[in-house]
Amino acid sequence: MTAPRPPLHGRKLGDRRVVVDRPHSAFFRYSGPGTMIAKAAASTPTTAIGRRLARIRGFVFGKPLTNAQEIGERLSKKLALPIFSSDAISSSAYATDEILRVLVLAGLAWMTWSIWVAAAIALMLTIVAFSYRQVCRGYPSGGGAYVVARENLGPNFGLIAAAALMVDYVMTVAVSSASALANLATAFSAIQPYKVELGALVIILVTAANLRGIRESGNIFAIPTYLFVGMALLAIGVGLMNTVTGTAHHLAPPAFVEQPGVQAFTLLLLLKAFAGGSVALTGVEAIANGVPSFKPPEPKNAANTLIIMAVLLGTIFIGLTFVGMQYGVMATTAQGPTVLGQVGNAVFGNGFLFLLLQISAAMILFLACNTSFNAFPRLAAILAQDDCMPRQFAFRGDRLAFSWGIVVLAAVAIAMLYAFNASVDALIPLYSVGVFVCFTLSQAGMVIHWRRERSSGWAWRSVVNGVGAVLTGVVFLVVAYEKFDAGAKLVLVFIPVLIAMMMFIRHQYASSTRQLELTPGVAVPQPHRHNRVVIPISGVNRAVIQALNVARSITTDIRAVYVSDDPKKSDDIRERWTQTVPDVPLVVVESPYRALIAPVVAYLDVLDRTWPSEREEPITFVLIPEYVARSWWERLLYNQATKQLRATLLGRAHTVVINVPYRRDEARAAAAAAEIEPAGTLVAGDNVRNQ
Amino acid sequence: MPEANTPVFRRAVIALNGGPIDSYMVRLALEVTRHTHAELIAVHVVELDWTQPLDADVATEEAQRVLDAAEGIAEVMHGKLESVLIQARDVGAAIVDEAAARDADLLILGLPYRTRFGGDFAIGRAVPYAFQNAPCAVWVVREPMGEESK
Numbered sequence: 001m002t003a004p005r006p007p008l009h010g011r012k013l014g015d016r017r018v019v020v021d022r023p024h025s026a027f028f029r030y031s032g033p034g035t036m037i038a039k040a041a042a043s044t045p046t047t048a049i050g051r052r053l054a055r056i057r058g059f060v061f062g063k064p065l066t067n068a069q070e071i072g073e074r075l076s077k078k079l080a081l082p083i084f085s086s087d088a089i090s091s092s093a094y095a096t097d098e099i100l101r102v103l104v105l106a107g108l109a110w111m112t113w114s115i116w117v118a119a120a121i122a123l124m125l126t127i128v129a130f131s132y133r134q135v136c137r138g139y140p141s142g143g144g145a146y147v148v149a150r151e152n153l154g155p156n157f158g159l160i161a162a163a164a165l166m167v168d169y170v171m172t173v174a175v176s177s178a179s180a181l182a183n184l185a186t187a188f189s190a191i192q193p194y195k196v197e198l199g200a201l202v203i204i205l206v207t208a209a210n211l212r213g214i215r216e217s218g219n220i221f222a223i224p225t226y227l228f229v230g231m232a233l234l235a236i237g238v239g240l241m242n243t244v245t246g247t248a249h250h251l252a253p254p255a256f257v258e259q260p261g262v263q264a265f266t267l268l269l270l271l272k273a274f275a276g277g278s279v280a281l282t283g284v285e286a287i288a289n290g291v292p293s294f295k296p297p298e299p300k301n302a303a304n305t306l307i308i309m310a311v312l313l314g315t316i317f318i319g320l321t322f323v324g325m326q327y328g329v330m331a332t333t334a335q336g337p338t339v340l341g342q343v344g345n346a347v348f349g350n351g352f353l354f355l356l357l358q359i360s361a362a363m364i365l366f367l368a369c370n371t372s373f374n375a376f377p378r379l380a381a382i383l384a385q386d387d388c389m390p391r392q393f394a395f396r397g398d399r400l401a402f403s404w405g406i407v408v409l410a411a412v413a414i415a416m417l418y419a420f421n422a423s424v425d426a427l428i429p430l431y432s433v434g435v436f437v438c439f440t441l442s443q444a445g446m447v448i449h450w451r452r453e454r455s456s457g458w459a460w461r462s463v464v465n466g467v468g469a470v471l472t473g474v475v476f477l478v479v480a481y482e483k484f485d486a487g488a489k490l491v492l493v494f495i496p497v498l499i500a501m502m503m504f505i506r507h508q509y510a511s512s513t514r515q516l517e518l519t520p521g522v523a524v525p526q527p528h529r530h531n532r533v534v535i536p537i538s539g540v541n542r543a544v545i546q547a548l549n550v551a552r553s554i555t556t557d558i559r560a561v562y563v564s565d566d567p568k569k570s571d572d573i574r575e576r577w578t579q580t581v582p583d584v585p586l587v588v589v590e591s592p593y594r595a596l597i598a599p600v601v602a603y604l605d606v607l608d609r610t611w612p613s614e615r616e617e618p619i620t621f622v623l624i625p626e627y628v629a630r631s632w633w634e635r636l637l638y639n640q641a642t643k644q645l646r647a648t649l650l651g652r653a654h655t656v657v658i659n660v661p662y663r664r665d666e667a668r669a670a671a672a673a674a675e676i677e678p679a680g681t682l683v684a685g686d687n688v689r690n691q
Numbered sequence: 692m693p694e695a696n697t698p699v700f701r702r703a704v705i706a707l708n709g710g711p712i713d714s715y716m717v718r719l720a721l722e723v724t725r726h727t728h729a730e731l732i733a734v735h736v737v738e739l740d741w742t743q744p745l746d747a748d749v750a751t752e753e754a755q756r757v758l759d760a761a762e763g764i765a766e767v768m769h770g771k772l773e774s775v776l777i778q779a780r781d782v783g784a785a786i787v788d789e790a791a792a793r794d795a796d797l798l799i800l801g802l803p804y805r806t807r808f809g810g811d812f813a814i815g816r817a818v819p820y821a822f823q824n825a826p827c828a829v830w831v832v833r834e835p836m837g838e839e840s841k
Binding site: 005 | 736737745746750752753754755756758759762763776777778779780781784785787788789791792
């Protein structure tokens with residue numbers, strides 16, 4: 001591997017030294033016996049266009065990071081909170097509205113029940129958060145509900161949880177970008193016709209930010225989340241102060257108030273209010289999915305972040321509901337002001353703080369999709385590691401992000417935007433259905449987990465999770481029933497389709513693994529099969545001779561095949577072939593129907609049939625000579641037929657297809673050499689154009 | 692009158708012998724030259740006896756690994772380090788000649804703590820040679836004593 005240079009003389013007579021070349025050092029570093037680590041230079045493109053593209057990619061997405069830098073990309077609690085919690089915390093901005101919109105149907109007097117419904121939801125949030133806290137500690141490799149269900153309920157339940165979660169993550173992206181644009185459209189009506197395109201643009205921007213890596217996207221998205229949390233808490237604090245001091249008075253009814261008292265107050269109505277307000281829980285599971293993204297100790301940091309998130313979410317949700325009740329806020333239609341807006345207006349007036357609260361709410365609603373961009377790719381990576389998704393989903397990109405998951409999520413969400421014309425009303429019914437399936441499965445899984453583990457407090461923990469499973473299960477049924485006709489039926493179709501797809505992928509990988517498996521501990525003997533080479537040629541030229549030379553290094557059983565639709569040309573080729581390589585037989589196949597590929601395949605079939613049946617099938621090497629031009633656009637002119645032939649032979653039994661490239665530079669050098677060679681040698685480039 | 696300023700080095704040669712002191716020396720050199728952006732050259736010499744020609748292909752993967760490890764440390768510390776692998780008859784002469792040829796103003800050598808039979812400290816041949824012949828400043832980093840030597 002090394003080539004010593006001539007000796008250098010030292011300062012004293014007789015002192016000499018030789019500097020040894022280190023050709024590997026530009027690209028690799030030895031890390032142990034027989035082990036090398038590739039340096040960045042080994043991944044650098046070698047072509048000018050490749051280098052230019054790499055520079056552009058580096059500018060847009062940042063410089064590639066090494067695996068060793070992964071630990072530096074891990075998230076602290078304060079950075080993880082906005083990344084994984086923007087979805088959950090943002091839902092506190094509209095969860096109270098969902099409760100009031102149902103309760104108002106029974107009449108204004110029943111709206112005071114909103115605080116009890118909110119308290120019940122907060123209790124469920126506590127149970128779910130408690131359960132996911134245990135999931136963070138018990139399953140530190142991430143995966144959340146999927147892993148819990150897989151480990152405790154069986155792999156197929158795991159797939160149900162995974163499919164439900166994936167659908168919900170896609171819907172989160174579509175809904176949050178659509179609702180952000182809907183908000184913008186109310187202020188700037190000019191953008192109304194371009195909502196889909198702008199939504200797609202927004203998703204592409206968030207995708208680009210996430211492809212820059214989890215830490216960098218966290219830095220971008222942290223400020224709006226903290227701003228919203230700060231403003232919402234300030235609004236609640238001022239509202240509580242006003243309540244205590246007795247200065248909180250009922251507001252005048254806003255515009256677009258929902259029509260009150262059109263239904264009787266029943267248990268079903270109460271359940272509907274509960275189910276409506278339960279949207280506050282969407283996104284709670286995201287932290288349990290992304291435990292490995294945290295700084296060590298990962299499970300502890302993730303569990304603590306989850307608790308902080310649950311406390312913030314619960315405080316803002318209950319606080320807004322309570323303060324809203326004190327000010328007598330009303331449920332409004334989609335065009336009217338939100339509960340948050342009414343509370344903000346009541347406590348801050350119409351000033352700067354109110355504006356800041358509204359802006360921060362709009363921003364966090366828009367950024368809720370970022371949680372999906374972190375949770376979905378990680379879930380897809382875990383599924384890929386379990387062979388339930390294509391393995392590309394488990395590969396990390398240049399910036400250590402799961403690029404495939406990010407891009408696929410963006411693509412599907414954009415497709416949903418187009419399919420539903422970025423209409424929030426059309427998309428909302430599809431949202432928050434799947435998440436309750438996975439809550440129910442994870443809670444049920446945790447019951448079994450506790451019963452199996454029998455650690456201290458297992459009995460009461462399993463009861464808590466059992467209650468949680470029943471509650472979330474009921475919410476799922478109510479949500480699915482309520483939203484079925486409005487669009488939830490689509491989700492109930494998507495989930496089984498996704499499950500079927502993942503089961504199919506798992507079956508395919510299991511089957512290929514079985515086929516590729518070697519018997520452990522058994523030494524593989526030398527092969528005894530006969531080898532033969534077939535070289536399809538388009539003429540007699542240097543590329544063919546190069547392929548022939550390669551063939552000679554494989555076996556002596558070589559034949560060339562020339563398919564022709566012109567008998568006169570065939571005679572010419574045969575004559576030249578016999579002159580140039582008399583020791584290798586040439587088979588000319590006349591093709592009166594002008595087909596090129598099929599006669600070659602038929603010839604190989606004939607060769608197989610003529611092989612003695614008592615002998616083991618030989619391995620047929622099909623060597624395809626290829627002229628390789630320098631530029632990509634020049635390459636369009638050559639090798640189209642060889643590409644077809646290669647594709648046709650790819651799945652053929654006992655057949656190995658080898659491309660033998662003959663590069664333009666080699667052709668030029670050979671042509672230059674040919675000028676001083678004796679007469680009778682070949683001319684470079686002859687017939688290569690026909691390949 | 693003693694000079695008040697800290698000496699600034701432009702180019703330093705670090706002689707590596709593949710021992711445990713290597714990584715310490717590389718880190719020290721990188722730290723010392725961090726602010727001056729001095730050029731660092733890591734040199735490892737494979738000593739050949741007279742039974743083999745000087746250009747014999749004896750530089751093993753292990754010899755390459757000594758320099759690769761140094762490069763790895765430099766990469767982690769975001770420093771720049773050039774590495775040179777040399778075959779010579781005498782380690783000391785090769786190091787000093789390389790430092791002189793590269794116009795280095797500092798030569799850093801590592802010294803394992805070893806004692807001869809009888810208890811005398813063994814300084815080897817390369818360090819005294821460098822002390823006597825190196826045209827530049829010479830730093831010697833002796834590895835810490837083992838527990839049994841204390």
